[in-house]
Amino acid sequence: MSSAPKPRPRYYDLNLAHLPPPGLVSIFHRVTGFLLFFPVLPALLYLLQATLGSEQGYSRWRDFFAQGGVKLVLLGFIWLYAHHFWAGIRYLLLDVHWGIDKAPARASANAVLALGVITTLLIGWRLW
Amino acid sequence: MKRYTKNPVGAHYGLGDWLLQRLTAVVMALYTIGFAACLLMGPPSTYADWKALFAGNFVRLATMFFFAALLYHAWVGMRDIVMDYVKPTGIRLGLQTIIGGALFFQLIWAASILWGAR
Numbered sequence: 001m002s003s004a005p006k007p008r009p010r011y012y013d014l015n016l017a018h019l020p021p022p023g024l025v026s027i028f029h030r031v032t033g034f035l036l037f038f039p040v041l042p043a044l045l046y047l048l049q050a051t052l053g054s055e056q057g058y059s060r061w062r063d064f065f066a067q068g069g070v071k072l073v074l075l076g077f078i079w080l081y082a083h084h085f086w087a088g089i090r091y092l093l094l095d096v097h098w099g100i101d102k103a104p105a106r107a108s109a110n111a112v113l114a115l116g117v118i119t120t121l122l123i124g125w126r127l128w
Numbered sequence: 129m130k131r132y133t134k135n136p137v138g139a140h141y142g143l144g145d146w147l148l149q150r151l152t153a154v155v156m157a158l159y160t161i162g163f164a165a166c167l168l169m170g171p172p173s174t175y176a177d178w179k180a181l182f183a184g185n186f187v188r189l190a191t192m193f194f195f196a197a198l199l200y201h202a203w204v205g206m207r208d209i210v211m212d213y214v215k216p217t218g219i220r221l222g223l224q225t226i227i228g229g230a231l232f233f234q235l236i237w238a239a240s241i242l243w244g245a246r
Contacts, residue, residue, distance in 0.1 A: 037202045049241045058175040088153050
């Protein structure tokens with residue numbers, strides 16, 4: 001007779017400010033992934049179609065994205081991609097058992113959070 | 129430590145999607161790095177440049193491969209989100225149908241953008 005399965009550990013403190021860095025990376029990975037599915041993906045396809053479709057479409061959207069406020073919003077969307085990218089690389093490394101101990105996992109999570117912001121700032125610097 | 133002993137390239141055991149999510153991620157990461165390098169080295173400044181960038185078969189195929197990887201990756205990710213938060217079978221099936229349908233539509237859309245309007 002096998003005994004009942006041990007109850008799984010549960011973590012109820014979902015306050016983002018209390019989450020350890022790997023937890024933050026994880027929930028941001030999920031949220032950014034969802035937002036990349038919608039609205040970023042259809043918007044990206046629409047823009048590709050409009051800018052490749054005609055000269056007018058190209059210049060209209062180029063002028064649109066030349067505005068300072070629009071660039072700022074665009075940077076927010078770029079962060080979504082940048083964070084998802086770096087967090088994904090970290091998960092691939094964890095999959096091959098690279099840095100799975102507590103200390104390196106925490107360090108790499110901090111690195112991911114920083115790299116997401118740094119990449120966004122670098123692209124922002126190129127955009128201005 | 130108990131090791132997972134099932135062969136990832138054998139029958140699926142639910143590992144297929146997990147593995148493909150990683151493979152598609154690698155495809156997208158490589159494309160992202162390549163495309164970013166391309167934009168950094170010669171930023172397209174005119175419509176003709178922009179159009180020429182996607183006119184070559186290599187970039188066109190690579191971009192299509194990227195979108196195909198992205199759409200499959202998004203399917204696995206969105207399905208995981210739905211499975212985590214939506215428990216009633218009917219609603220889950222409905223949402224997954226909408227998500228899968230939307231992704232399939234966008235796959236066709238991407239192909240028509242890259243090949244249709246030449």
